[in-house]
Amino acid sequence: MLAVSLVCFSFKNFVGYQVVALILLMAVSLAAMLFEILPVLLAAVLSAVIWNFFFIPPLYTFDIGNAEDALMFLLYFVVAMVNAVLTFKIREADKKARDKEEKEKELKLYNTLLNSLSHELRTPIAAIIGSVDILKESKDKLSDENRTELLNEIAIAGNRLNQQVENILNMSRLESGMLKPKSDWMDMNELVNSVMQLFAGNEHNLVFKNSDDLPLFKLDNGLTEQILYNLLQNAIQYTPPNTKIEIEVTHQSEYCMITVSDDGNGFPVKEMPLVFNKFYRLANTKTGGSGLGLSIVKGFTEAQSGRIKLENNEKGGAKFTIEIPAETSYLNNLKNE
Amino acid sequence: MSKAEILIIDDEPQIRRLIEITLESNDYKVLQAETGKEGLIKAANHPPELILLDIGLPDKNGHEILKVLREWYNKAIIILSVQNSETDIVTALDNGATDYLTKPFRTAELLARIRSAIRRNQTTNDTTLVDAGDLRIDLVARTIRKSNEILKLTSTEFNLISLFARNEGRVLTHQFILKSIWGVPYQTETQYLRVFVGTLRKKIEENPNNPRHIITESGVGYRFQ
Numbered sequence: 001m002l003a004v005s006l007v008c009f010s011f012k013n014f015v016g017y018q019v020v021a022l023i024l025l026m027a028v029s030l031a032a033m034l035f036e037i038l039p040v041l042l043a044a045v046l047s048a049v050i051w052n053f054f055f056i057p058p059l060y061t062f063d064i065g066n067a068e069d070a071l072m073f074l075l076y077f078v079v080a081m082v083n084a085v086l087t088f089k090i091r092e093a094d095k096k097a098r099d100k101e102e103k104e105k106e107l108k109l110y111n112t113l114l115n116s117l118s119h120e121l122r123t124p125i126a127a128i129i130g131s132v133d134i135l136k137e138s139k140d141k142l143s144d145e146n147r148t149e150l151l152n153e154i155a156i157a158g159n160r161l162n163q164q165v166e167n168i169l170n171m172s173r174l175e176s177g178m179l180k181p182k183s184d185w186m187d188m189n190e191l192v193n194s195v196m197q198l199f200a201g202n203e204h205n206l207v208f209k210n211s212d213d214l215p216l217f218k219l220d221n222g223l224t225e226q227i228l229y230n231l232l233q234n235a236i237q238y239t240p241p242n243t244k245i246e247i248e249v250t251h252q253s254e255y256c257m258i259t260v261s262d263d264g265n266g267f268p269v270k271e272m273p274l275v276f277n278k279f280y281r282l283a284n285t286k287t288g289g290s291g292l293g294l295s296i297v298k299g300f301t302e303a304q305s306g307r308i309k310l311e312n313n314e315k316g317g318a319k320f321t322i323e324i325p326a327e328t329s330y331l332n333n334l335k336n337e
Numbered sequence: 338m339s340k341a342e343i344l345i346i347d348d349e350p351q352i353r354r355l356i357e358i359t360l361e362s363n364d365y366k367v368l369q370a371e372t373g374k375e376g377l378i379k380a381a382n383h384p385p386e387l388i389l390l391d392i393g394l395p396d397k398n399g400h401e402i403l404k405v406l407r408e409w410y411n412k413a414i415i416i417l418s419v420q421n422s423e424t425d426i427v428t429a430l431d432n433g434a435t436d437y438l439t440k441p442f443r444t445a446e447l448l449a450r451i452r453s454a455i456r457r458n459q460t461t462n463d464t465t466l467v468d469a470g471d472l473r474i475d476l477v478a479r480t481i482r483k484s485n486e487i488l489k490l491t492s493t494e495f496n497l498i499s500l501f502a503r504n505e506g507r508v509l510t511h512q513f514i515l516k517s518i519w520g521v522p523y524q525t526e527t528q529y530l531r532v533f534v535g536t537l538r539k540k541i542e543e544n545p546n547n548p549r550h551i552i553t554e555s556g557v558g559y560r561f562q
Contacts, residue, residue, distance in 0.1 A: 162441055185528035187535055193546040194553050210546065216528050221556050222423065329528050 017055040021076050024051055028080050032087030040088060044080035051076060116279040116291055120164050124157035131157075167292040170226065171278070174299040181220035181304050185329060188214055188249045188256065191221070195228045196247070203241035206232070214249060215328035217256040223300040224324075230293040231260040231320050238282075239264030239317075255306075256326045261319035266312035275310060297322075340366040341455055342383075346376030346402065347391035347417065352440070356389065359444045365451075373397035377405060387413040387455055390434075392425055400428060407433040413454035417442075423556035430510050430557070437508065437557075453506040467502035469550060469562060472541060474502040483541060493518065494537050501551065501561030510558040534559065 024047040032040045052062055056069050064070045131150040134142070142150075173179050189210045196206050228247070235245045245262045267275060267282070274280050276298040279291035297320075301308045306324030313319040343365050347353050350371075357367045368385060370376035373394045380388060388406065392399035399416070406414060413435040418425050426437050435454050438447060467474045473482045476499050481488050490498065496518050501509070515524045523529065538545040552560045 158441070185531050187531040189546075190531070190535065190553060194555070197547060216531055225555060331528055331532050 017051075017057075018072070020055050021051055021072070025076070025080055025083065029083050029087055032084045033091065037084070037088045040084040041081065044077075044084045048073065048077045048080060113279060117168070120291065121161065124160045124164070127157040128154050167296060170296045170300075171292050174296065174303065179223075179299075179303050181223055183218045183220050183304075183326070185216045186219045186221060186224065187216055188258075191225060192228065192247055192249060195225055195232065198229065199232055199236065202236055204236050204239065205242060205244045206247070207244060208247040211249065215251055215330045217251075217324075218327040218329075219256060219324060220304060223304060227297050227300050227322060228258065228260070230297045231322075234293050234297075235260060235262045235264070235318070243317075251328060252323070254325050255323045256328075258322040258324075259319060261313050261317055263313075263315045263317040266316045266318045267310065269312070272310050276308070340364055341386040342366045342368060343387045343389060343451065344368040344370065344376065344380055344385040345389045346370045346373060346394070346399075347389070348372065348395050349391070352391075352417075356447070359447065360451075363448055373399065373402040376402060380406060380410060384410060384412070386458060387415065387451060389415050389417055392416050392418045392422075392429060400425075400432060403429060403432050403434060412458050415450055415454055426557050427510050427512070430508065431512070435507065457506065464503070467505055469502070469505060471543075472550060474498060476502065481541070488540055490537075490540065493533060494540070497533055497537060498541070498561075501559070505561055508554050508558050508560045514558065 028040070028044050028047055031043045035043075049062075052064065052073055053060065056073060057065050064073055131153045135147065135150055192208050193210075196208060199206060232245065232247075235243075239245070239262050243262050243264045245260065248259045248261075250257045250259075271282055275282070276294050278295045280295075281291055298308050301322050301324060304324045304326075306322060309321040309323075311319050311321075343360055345353050345356050345367065347356075348371055353369050353371075357369065360367050368379055368383070370379050373396050376388075376390070388410070390399055390402060390406075392403075394402065403414060403416070414433070416426065416429045416434045416437040417440060418429070418437060419440050422439075426439075429437060435457070436450050438450060465475065465477045467476065471484045473485075475481070479495055479499070481490060481495070481498060497514070500514065500517055511527050511530055512524045515526060515530055519526065519529060534551060535545075538548050538551055541550055542548045550561060552562060554560055
């Protein structure tokens, strides 16, 4: 405001002081678009005073020479105030509209999540309730084979529910921001082998080569296990049987690097950035996954200050790379006697 | 021999019923308590052979009940807990729980743990010879044989295997093992444990990548069998 006044003052000999009033008014309007209500009102008052003091004759006094100028000063004051208030009100309304839009977007996302979630939970529940009904009501008519099959369905549904609850709990741990990694020394060879045991007997070909020169890493055991488990689960879920899934752990400068790659069909490049989104599913893939697995992988990696990368490898399969910064220990001086 | 008595302390009627059916069809006698308080009274009036204690009880924290029980009850207590509560499990084990199971559990697993815990109730502490599959560990002569062949172990490795052998079937927390073998100042130095379990497995396991004797209990400790 002072700067504008200064500029006006320098050419007040070329333009009339009434024009200065308009320029000052414009400055107040501009200020109203940028600042909060109080500074703008202050600017309006200040500009009125400046106009009076420096421009309205007699100059350098607060006196006003004639009735016409006095009226103009009064009008200037009122217009500047109204201007400031109105501009501010428009901004307020604008902000409210944007807030509302954002809330609607959030609500839509929330509804999508809720729908997927209830689908993922209700499907196994329906399988359990349905199977139990048939077992109870038609127990004489069922062949042994059908009975076994129904019991199997119940077992599968139970496991799926359990898995799903696990995923939801992990997701809410992530979103609550309460997740505090607890690092401890990890033998990554042991960790990978024990996670692989959980998939023993499936039809995929899981490959991991122990590396004897791998140091111990200081990582969160539970989070790291879950990361690997979900990556393997994802690879098994979305590649055909007998696909080779390779796991590799290496030590790279300050990082523990875990890669899981398969020789399946890989990911469409366009969809790669989306696969870590909650409940995102590639088009035309079979259902049965949780839709949360990969977003948990990403969350658990980032909770340990790590990074995750997805690319297609030379053979065309998917390759996930996890890098987590970690302290290492080679325990070279350990006495084993 | 009369049937072994087992007391279930759990607030969920469905879980109690399920365990009751499982245990009765396997020749155990079942007592039930719905709250921690009721459990304490029943255990005191008629000490059972084993207690199954839910850690998430409504009236009193299961950890409290465990501590009170352990003031006088020295038979097996198996903790029931939900998944993902390693801290709870470690606390309970450090407070004297014999073993733990996470819900949901398989009934076969439940029965195996109960059998193993009751067996330990009846064995005395002066065992000198432990057999585990193809392993035979002589705690006095400090030798270990695998399929009758003597294995060469370092002194620390033998200390570790004999600690495991004396607690066969039982889960030992990292802290407990570190304290017992290396002493209190080392109780958080898990890297020692990782290294020695690694070298020990290479010597005693058929396939160290898929161990059958020293089992990792993720986030909790190790179990020898």
